[in-house]
Amino acid sequence: MIKVQDIVYxxxxxxxxxxxxxxLTDFGxxxxxxxxxxxxxxxxxxxxFIHVTEKGEPGFAGVGMLAGSAAELDEASRLxxxxxIEAIEGPGGGQRVRLTAPDGYRVDLVHGMTLVDPLPLRAPLPVNFAxxxxxIKSFQRPDHEPARVVRLGHCVLKFNDGDAGARWFQETLGMLVTDRLHVPGDQASTLGNFLRCNRGDRPADHHTIFALHTPGDINVHHASFEVQDPDAVHIGHEWLKEKGYKPAWGVGRHLLGSQVFDYWRSPWGYMFEHYADGDLLTADMPAGDYPATDENLAQWGPVLAPRFFESVVVD
Ligand SMILES: [Fe+2]
Structure with a gap:
């Protein structure tokens, strides 16, 4: 059985x-x-690589997810x-099988990319708690710089049928539902499913894919990138503000996943998130089910931006 282990690009x-x-450089x-x-x-x-820009009309092109083994790639090619099985044309090489999720999303299952040496990153800031x-005798002096992205953390996709979208990631890629969101006052109606990789006893991010139920509104919602710590989120916020980019929501802390978050719009209106300090879970954690209230979206932060759920905002 295929069990994706991570999201790559x-x-x-x-x-x-x-x-x-x-x-993307100003984003880190x-x-x-x-x-x-x-x-x-x-x-x-x-x-x-963790992001590819394909030259063309503005849009979302897809995600790349890491297969558990070469054998899984073989299995996927028979779906x-x-x-x-195709060669990946980008840096690092490797192989992929291109799959199509509900509503036409391109999902590349990848394996065998050559990893690269990590880039220098400032150490996490040691915090003096009360x-x-x-x-002691050392100071907080982080550089003023972009938020230095470490990795892609998750991607949120909107589906005509959010349950069908989630089921595809469960059944095809072996993912697990971490938390479900339902319509407040109507537990039978799904608003979305947070899905994590099944890594057994190895901890996985709270969500790697979030499948939203948005009939008639099919697009990516956002892609989210991990940075070193909450200070990096804030410093990155200042950097993007100074460069004149458009903030979308943040800085705040999510409830489901616990990430300190900050959302921005790209020049073509697509949403990119910085996050730090997210939750990690092993495979044995049972799924939660929450009403989709503002309090369940964020435990602190600015009031939810009115156009946050729009995939593309250009004006
Ligand atoms: Fe996110």
Whole structure:
């Protein structure tokens, strides 16, 4: 059985690679390769790339997820509608099988990419808590810089049928429902399912895919990238504000997943999130079920931005 182990990359289409490279650099990624119609960006972690920009009309192009083994790639290639095993054309090489999730989302199952050395990253800031001091004769002086993305953490997709979308990730990629969100006052109506990778006893992020139920509104909602710590989220916020980008919601702390979050719009209106300090769970954790109230979206932070659930906001 296929059990994806991680999310590796996300791909958007944009008409101007230079402009997207500038945004992604200010967001905290590092350009690693470019062709006439592809831009590859990496994080400070070990994947050779975590974001691909495909030159074209603005849009969402898909995600890449890590197969548990080469045998799983083989198994995936025999699924209905799957591609053959193909070479990945980006840096790091490796192989992929291209799958199609409900509503036409492209999901690449990948294996065998050559990992890269991590980039230098400032150490986590040691915090002096009220009753627990750990920093004596040393100072908090983090650099003023972009939020130095380490890795892609999750991607949120909108489906005509949110349960069908979640089921596909469970049945095809072996993912587990961590928490379900339902319509407040109507527990039978799903609003979304947070899905994590089944890594057995190895902890996995609270969610790697979030499948939203939004009939008639099919698009990515956002892609989310992990940074070192909450200070990096805040420093990154200041950097993007100074550069004139458009904030979408944040800084706050989510309830489900517990991440300190900050959402921004790309030059073409797509949402990118920075996060730090998210929850990790092993496979034995039973699923939760929560009403989709504002209190269950964030435990603190600004009032929910009115256009937060729109996939693309350009004005
Ligand atoms: Fe998120």
């Amino acid at each position: 996300v791909a958007h289409r944009a008409p101007d690679l230079d402009k997207h490279a500038q945004f 990624m590092v350009e690693t390769a470019r062709t006439a119609d592809r831009l590859y960006m990496r994080g400070a972690g070990t994947y050779p 209905p509608g799957a591609s053959a 009753l627990q001091k750990q920093r």
